Amino acid sequence: MDINVGSSVPGAFGNAGVGKLVHDYTFPEEEQRLDLLRNIAIICAGAAADARTMNRNINEALENQPGDLAVAKAELAASPLLAGAESEEINFVLQTGLANAERLLAEPDIWDAVVKIAQACLANDGKLSKEEIEALLT
Structure with missing residues (x-):
């Protein structure tokens, strides 16, 4: 979906x-x-x-x-x-x-970043600001 x-x-x-x-x-x-x-x-x-x-x-x-x-x-x-x-x-x-x-996405570093952002997004009712995403990637 x-x-x-x-x-x-x-x-x-x-x-x-x-x-x-x-x-x-x-x-x-x-x-x-x-x-x-x-x-x-x-x-x-x-x-x-x-x-x-x-x-x-x-x-x-x-x-x-x-x-x-x-x-x-x-x-x-x-x-x-x-x-x-x-x-x-x-x-x-x-x-x-x-x-x-x-x-x-098969590259471990990239996949780990995707998982980290997805988990944070799910924990925050599906919403993350640009700043929140950037902070997760540093």
């Missing part, structure tokens, strides 16, 4: 970081491509965490989070890097971003 509860970040619902994605089309094309993959990995991180904790297939986990999947697809559709791209290429970029999220 997709998280769809209020957040301590104004205007955020589940996809708290999505409004802060990198979009600088003045960068060289290769950097733009890396930014696009980073953005997709950020969007898919919840599904990757769900797959890891629930022992699910990563694609099944993403399908179970329709809000994240819709945001990822909208991000890909809006990218001028993929203008005119075939659906296979767009799906490849989605799968690459999803695999990046899964790979990053």
Whole structure:
């Protein structure tokens, strides 16, 4: 199930970081491509965490989070890097971003930080400020 509860970040619902994605089309094309993959990995991180904790297939986990999947697809559709791209290429970029999220969450330091933040969030009625998150990460 997709998280769809209020957040301590104004205007955020589940996809708290999505409004802060990198979009600088003045960068060289290769950097733009890396930014696009980073953005997709950020969007898919919840599904990757769900797959890891629930022992699910990563694609099944993403399908179970329709809000994240819709945001990822909208991000890909809006990218001028993929203008005119075939659906296979767009799906490849989605799968690459999803695999990046899964790979990053497999790193012990990153996973430990995710667990720490999730536990604090659950203990605080699902809300943490930016400052509280930053304090947990130091």
